[in-house]
Amino acid sequence: MSVALIKPDPKLDLVLDRVVDVPRELVWKAWTTPEHLRHWFVPKPWSITDCAVDLRRGGEFRFVMRSPEGQEFPNIGCFLDIVPNERLIWTDALLPGYRPSEKPFFTAILTLEPSGSGTRYVATALHRDEAGRKQHEEMGFEEGWGTVLNQLVDYIKTKM
Amino acid sequence: MSVALIKPDPKLDLVLDRVVDVPRELVWKAWTTPEHLRHWFVPKPWSITDCAVDLRRGGEFRFVMRSPEGQEFPNIGCFLDIVPNERLIWTDALLPGYRPSEKPFFTAILTLEPSGSGTRYVATALHRDEAGRKQHEEMGFEEGWGTVLNQLVDYIKTKM
Numbered sequence: 001m002s003v004a005l006i007k008p009d010p011k012l013d014l015v016l017d018r019v020v021d022v023p024r025e026l027v028w029k030a031w032t033t034p035e036h037l038r039h040w041f042v043p044k045p046w047s048i049t050d051c052a053v054d055l056r057r058g059g060e061f062r063f064v065m066r067s068p069e070g071q072e073f074p075n076i077g078c079f080l081d082i083v084p085n086e087r088l089i090w091t092d093a094l095l096p097g098y099r100p101s102e103k104p105f106f107t108a109i110l111t112l113e114p115s116g117s118g119t120r121y122v123a124t125a126l127h128r129d130e131a132g133r134k135q136h137e138e139m140g141f142e143e144g145w146g147t148v149l150n151q152l153v154d155y156i157k158t159k160m
Numbered sequence: 161m162s163v164a165l166i167k168p169d170p171k172l173d174l175v176l177d178r179v180v181d182v183p184r185e186l187v188w189k190a191w192t193t194p195e196h197l198r199h200w201f202v203p204k205p206w207s208i209t210d211c212a213v214d215l216r217r218g219g220e221f222r223f224v225m226r227s228p229e230g231q232e233f234p235n236i237g238c239f240l241d242i243v244p245n246e247r248l249i250w251t252d253a254l255l256p257g258y259r260p261s262e263k264p265f266f267t268a269i270l271t272l273e274p275s276g277s278g279t280r281y282v283a284t285a286l287h288r289d290e291a292g293r294k295q296h297e298e299m300g301f302e303e304g305w306g307t308v309l310n311q312l313v314d315y316i317k318t319k320m
Contacts (some may be wrong), residue, residue, distance in 0.1 A: 004259075005216065005219065005256065005257045005258075006218075006257055007256075007257055012259070056165065057217075057240075057241065058165040058166075058240070058241070059165065068301060075208070080217075080218070080240065080258055080274060081217065081218070081258075082252075091254065091258060091260065093253045093254055093260040093261070093264060094253055094254070094267070095288075096165065096239075097165045097166055097167055097286070098165075098166070098240055098241075098249060098251060098267045098269075098286065099161040099267060099286045099287075099288060100251065100253040100264040100265070100266060100267060100286065100287065100288040100292075101264075101288060102252070102289065104253060104260040104261075104264060105260070107254070107258045107259060108262060109258075124253065126257070126258065126260070127260065128255075128257045128259060128260040128261060128262050129262065132260075150268050
């Protein structure tokens, strides 16, 4: 898709925009490989117990988040746009193969740009309405997405 | 996307599969050009009063259907996959730019294959659940989509 089509609206959407000192090729790899992703994708002590990445448009993106108390929260959606090392878009409004889902919540857009020797990392969550944005804020978007970005950077520096 | 990802389920989905004696390039053109589309896209005496086609992934597909009594029914969604003369996928589960919509109902898949001097025309509607399929059946999918296909063929033969 054309990047111009992405229009975050402050009333509806949430954006995390930060420069990190790891190369974007590794960020991309950590984001799109289940074996890497499960190590950083949720704020510890939460964990990922299952994860599938079918990196095609319409392909599956599935993961199960497990709370410290052992409760599991499955998520399933599909990829909409894939430009390696640059842009990844997925949504839970559509299941794999583009079937509308029963519980649409948000579309996620990850964009990566080189910034010096590091990467400008922009993660955007598009919601259908203000209630969606507020719910995501209350679930801890700001802190949660920031924490996992720290975890991602640490993981890349120490394990990749 | 890979065609293999499209998996219609008889319980959830509806399919119209017919060979028509018009070339697929004209079917494609009639499907993706608002000036053509408004002439055949709803069963007469219904009409299309407004139509926009932004033929990019994530781009807008909008149309307003008007009943014979003058009631208007706006539809808005976005394109997911565009392979000229072969495949067009759009959904109302996402607004243009991939924002989740408030009233997701279905994803439509149009596939066109050459068949002799004509075209095999397959239109598939994917729903999130059986209730969605039943609702679409009761709205007259079978007769409605068949009627507009007849209108499309007539339009191509007489006006294009």
